[in-house]
Every structure is written in C-alpha cells, then in structure tokens.
Amino acid sequence: MMIRMPEADWSVLAGPPDVAARALLGCRLRANGVTVRLTEVEAYGGVGEDPASHSHRGPTPRNTVMFGRSGVLYVYFVFGMHWCLNVVTGPPGSASAVLLRAAEVVEGHDLARVRRAGPGVPRDRDLARGPARLAVALDIDGAATGTSLLDGTGPVQLLPALSPERAPIASGPRVGVALAADVPWRFWLDGDPSVSAYRRHVPRRQPSGGQGSQTATQ
C-alpha cells in the first residue's frame, strides 16, 4: 500500500493577488537542483485595476498566460537582460500575479554560486536577493512561461514552508514601478537578510543630442 503525503492546498492562489502574495512568503521553490525559501514578493492586479500591472491594458502576446489559470509561471524579460518570475493568481481571466522578488537559498548553494558568480562569488544572502538574481540562481528563463508550479510537469515546483514563519510580514510600496508606485503591495519577511533593498522608480532621460526633434507644442 502506497503511503502518500497529503497534497498541499494551493487554493489561495486562485484568490486576490495580495492574499496570495502573503501566503507565498516562507514557501519553497525548487528548480534545477536549487531550492529557495521566498522572503519577498509583490502583488499585481488585473485589467483596469492596477496601472503597474503588465495586464492593465488588456491581453498582449507577452502577458497571455496571466489571463489563464492560477498556479502557472509568468516569466518576462526586462531591461534587455533580466528574467523575472511571477505566479499567476486569481480565477481565469482576472490576469493578476505575484512577482517573486527575493529568496534565501536553502539547498544547492554550490550550483547557485556558480550560476551567480561574476568577478567574485556573492555572499549567500545575495544569491537570490532580487527578482533577476532569483531567476539566475534557479536557472529559469522565458521558456518556463506557462508551466505549472503545482503538478510536477514543469521545471519549477512550489513547495509548502518547512515550518511556520516566525518573522512578521511587512508591507510597503512596490520597487521600481513608475505607476501606482505607492500601492503597498510589496510584502516581505521583516528582518530577513535576503530581502532586497527598496528603490523607488527613477525616470530616465534620453541621452538627448540637443537636437530638438520634438514637435513643438507651444
């Protein structure tokens, strides 16, 4: 007779993104030989309700999976070099998600160090500290978009926390977003060293050549 562990209940992912975000803190993520414990996440709303969300203006080729069922990965490419991982949340069509911003590596440190090595080897607390760093540590890119985190068919598996988290959950404005910047939908485990540093969005100026090619609006 097979003894099997009770399967984790991830029904919270089918609910509102901020509730799902809080529930994801402390949970583990395993991919390609590395396991991490999530310490910082951000919630993003659906069509027309959150100007900072990729789904805000409706479906596009990039954000299609956000409109599907929850518990699936949405991985996007940003700034010409970085991948970021999201968990799709809410009922199909709601197009909300949770950005996985930072984590502590709890298994596979050696692999993570190799993947994250630059001129030097980063400190352990920095291995997955930041969304793009997390993607590198887990060796995940856009190819994983649309795969399930729950049923073992994809490269990334979501696992419950090993033990209840002791640290209180803190919340505040989201990092790096230009719109709706002060919606307090960033959540993190207070005091954890793997939580990334807060940075407000800074508008970029074009390296303008001085040539006033703009249409004069006078």
Added chain:
DNA sequence: AGTAGGATAATCT
C-alpha cells in the same frame, strides 16, 4: 551607507 549612471533589447504605441 547611500546614490548615480549605464548596459541592453523586447515590447507596445
């Protein structure tokens, strides 16, 4: 410790 600038290309207007 904190801040500033640049790399670099997909995505959408």
Added chain:
DNA sequence: GATTATCCTACTG
C-alpha cells in the same frame, strides 16, 4: 521611438 516590475560598478562621505 519611448519605456522598462533590474543589476552592477563607481563614485561620495
């Protein structure tokens, strides 16, 4: 053509 859910390096103090 503008913008970008970031990171690294190089400064300042």
